[in-house]
Amino acid sequence: MSTIDHARPLVITDEQAGTTTVVRCAGEIDIATVPYLRDRLQQLQIDGPSDLVIELEQVTFIDSVGLGALIGAHKRARVLQGTFTIVCTCRPVLRVLSATALDRVFRVVPTMDEALASIDG
Template sequence: MPTFQPLTIAVEPHGDVTVMRCAGEIDIATAGLLRARMTDVQVDGPSDLVVVLDDVTFLDSLGLGALISAHKRARVLQGSFTIVCTSSPVLRVFAATAMHRVFRIVDTLDEALEQDA
């Protein structure tokens, strides 16, 4: 049986872009933390946000909702919202919900930062 992986979030400034690296599980227990951190970063810092989900092993509907909220907030703040993701479980959720058509999802941080430049 898989073990629970608590969510860790690291925030890194990259010029006019904030990079948020997430690792672990984004679910009912951790989605609120993610939502709060993304809100704080977008409101208090640059409105361009890159969220790195490469080390996320699970994403539920509440986590997806938090990402959707950040995407909408970026539009309101006239910023950008990019997801870096190579995690198969997360990419499957995006495909199953058609969110891969809504979010800008790239394979590498360099690619995300180039698009935001």
């Protein structure tokens, strides 16, 4: 497990769950913090398993640049023939995903168990 926290309002942790990389984000995903998220996701996807689950339960804000980082990770997962799943029940994040129709592009589920079961099963 690794943690990134560069005195920014975003904490990123990651761990392996079987053949899946799980990334948990807490705080704000915006123009100030997205470079760390983008770089970490890219590194994890290239160096590790191609299946990626991102948990956004503790995200308090996400802007268009943050959405762009998620879109990039989603595209990379497809190129690597992996999966990309978001775990989230947080209303502010779900509203943004819905308003941008990204909830129809990304697989968004309410629990980590559901995300991992669909990949393993």
